[in-house]
Every structure is written in C-alpha cells, then in structure tokens.
Amino acid sequence: MKRLVSLILMLLCFVAVKAQNAQPVEMADKMRSEGKIYVVIGTIVIVFTGLAIYLFSIDRRLKKIEKEK
Numbered sequence: 001m002k003r004l005v006s007l008i009l010m011l012l013c014f015v016a017v018k019a020q021n022a023q024p025v026e027m028a029d030k031m032r033s034e035g036k037i038y039v040v041i042g043t044i045v046i047v048f049t050g051l052a053i054y055l056f057s058i059d060r061r062l063k064k065i066e067k068e069k
Helices: 002-018 026-034 037-068
Strands: none
Touching (some): 026 037
C-alpha cells in the first residue's frame, strides 16, 4: 500500500513539473554571456567533491571501528 501511495505521489509531482511553462531563464543567459556561469559550476563541483571525500573518509573510519569490535 505504501508503495502505491508513493508511486502516485511521484507521478503527481512529475505532472506538476511538466505542467509548468517553459520560459527562458534570463539570469542564466546573462551569467553565461559574462562567463560567470563557469565560476558557479566550478564552485558547485568543488563543494560536491569535498562532500564526497568527507563521506568516504567517514565510511572508512566506520569500517575500521566495526572491524575492531
């Protein structure tokens, strides 16, 4: 029952997203023309890379602690 309800909710979310009008994003066009979009993308990549490295290091530490017990 929970699967069915979650599936219906996901489908409704997709329909709501699909129903929006496709309008051009002026901010993205302006940032792309000025070359600032690459700074934003670079910052996002650095943050996600840092988070991934942090999570992998935590996972390694937890595995080490679990082996000791």
